[in-house]
Amino acid sequence: MTLKKLFKHLPTYPHYKMNVFSGTNSIEEVKSVLSTLGSPSMLEGEDVENYHTLLKKSLESKKIYTFASGRMGFYSILKSINIQDEDEIIIPSYTCIVVPNAILYSGAKPIYCDICKDDFNIDITKIESLITEKTKVIYAQHTFGQMCNINAIMDIAHKYNLVVIEDAALALGAKCDERFAGTIGDFGYYSTDRSKVINTGLGGIVSVNNSKYTDHFENFYQRIPYLDTTLTKKIALTFIINIFTLNPYVYWLGKFINAILSKFSIMTYFLDEPYTSIKQIKNYPYPARLSNIFAKIGISQIKNLKNNILYRKNTAMYYNNIVKIYSDDYIQNEKNIFLRYSFLVTNREYWENKFSSKIDLSIWFKTIASGRNNKFEEIFYIKGSNQISEYVCDHIFNLPTHNQIKPEKLKKLLLELKNSGDIITKERVL
Ligand SMILES: Cc1ncc(COP(=O)(O)O)c(C=O)c1O
Structure with missing residues (x-):
């Protein structure tokens, strides 16, 4: 980071400003991290086993494994099913860059399917036309915490004998027909970094749901190392510092402190x-x-997951009462946990600027394979091939819902947005 960039973060005046990251952590969690920091049980210890047991029970999963990030869990799934070079994996083009990258690391090739404009999930009517002899996996991503049509995807996969991997990175706790997102496909995985439903600093969880694959996955997992002590310490320290620097009352100053500490490598994230x-x-x-x-x-x-989701749903309900994108039933449906409350707008830049006085929005998924801004051919995406995804990238507006978000502080802005006519309702999309 250059000095010029650093000074961009300089606080202008003290004001209440909300952040995009998970506000679900407690002081008790900070204390527990402090007590383990630098101790012999920092890397390996019984808490991992206890966490696996709790996750297995809470998610009603057959087998749980944890990772330093979700993408690493996904990559491990691909390796465990013996993905070969040139195998094809069908994914929605509206995703995060780490998804196609993990596929490329495994030697396989991502094949991009377009999405639906209403829930931002893969368009199930377009999957079958993409299946070839090389297809091995259909990737069922639950975008922004709204579940995709997993039952339809399972039917297609059975018909063509394909593996289903659920991406529940953004949907921990969502449920369809009494089963948790991530436990319905052959495999599912979650992310638990600071922007996700739960925040463990960094982290990923894999649920192996089809017993056909448990031995292979176990064998692969046994060979996986831990992060080293220095990096683990740094990430733990980042977790602790963030609890204070991301607080809305000091966020105007916190962002600057974060930028300095990151510049001098005192704090770190997985980018x-x-x-x-x-x-x-x-x-x-x-x-x-x-x-x-x-x-x-x-x-x-995990012990606080129910309250966490309840808060998110109430926040989504508050937003929705003003902007009225979804029906109340849709908000209340247990398939949707609303990690982000998302809709489409015209004139996005204008509204982003307006909202930035109250909240650091950092709107998600503004490009195909979010995080990549050019050379799409390197990830095998052909510009113009999935028009709805590209349209959504240009118009998406999404608001966080976590515990530190006080939606009433956005009321005036949301009313202004609603009254402006800039919200693209379903009728006006495309
Ligand atoms: C849709 C989606 N899937 C997977 C991931 C990967 O999660 P992680 O960052 O823990 O690797 C992300 C990350 O943000 C994501 O947005």
Whole structure:
């Protein structure tokens, strides 16, 4: 980061400003991290096992494994099913860059399917035309915490004998027909970094749901290392610092402090790797397991999951009462946990600027394979091929819902947005 960039974060005046990251963590969690920081049980210890047991029970999963990030879990799933070079994996083009990258690391090729404009999930009517002899997996991503049509995807997969991997990175706790997102496909995985439903600093969870694959996955997992002590310490420290610097009352100053601490490598995050080859990842093992210190936070976070989701739903309901995008039934449906409350607008830049006085929105998924801004051919995406995804990228507006969000502070702005006519209702899309 150059000095010029650093000074961009300089606070202008003290004001209440909300952040995009998970506000679900407690002081008790900070204390537990502090007590383990630097101790012999920081990397390996019994909390990982306890976390696995709790997750298995809470999600009603057959088998649980944890990782340093969701993408590493996804990559491990691909390796465990023996993905070969040139195998094809059908994914929605409206996703995060780490998804196609993990596919490329495994040697396979991402094949992009367009999405639906209403819920931002894969368009199930377009999947079958993409299936070839090389197709091995259909990737069922539950975008922004709204579940995709997983039952229809399972039917297609059965018909063509394909593996279903659910991406529940953004949908921990969502449920369809009494089963949790991530436990319905052959495999499912979750992300638990600071922007997700629960925050363990960093983290990923894999649920192996089809017993046909348990032995292979177990064998692969046994060979996976932990992150090293220095990196684990740094990430744990980042978790602690963030609890204070991301607080809305000091966020105007916190952002600047974060920028300085990151510049001097006192704090660190897993950024979305821009790479297309696993060999380019130099700073940490890929894949790596979740360190014990973070499992401890996970246990506390999972115990609070119901309240966490309830808060998110209430926040979504508040937004919805003003902007009226979805029906009340849709908001209340247990399929949708609303990690982000998302809709389409014209004139997005204008509204982003307006909202930025009250909240750091950092709107998600503004490009195909979010995080990549050019050279789409490197990830095998052909510009113009999935028009609805591209349209949604240009118009998406999404608001966080976590515990630190006080939606009433956005009331005036939301009313202004609603009255402006800039919200693209379903009738006006495309
Ligand atoms: C849709 C989606 N899937 C997977 C991931 C990967 O999660 P992680 O960052 O823990 O690797 C992300 C990350 O934000 C994501 O947005």
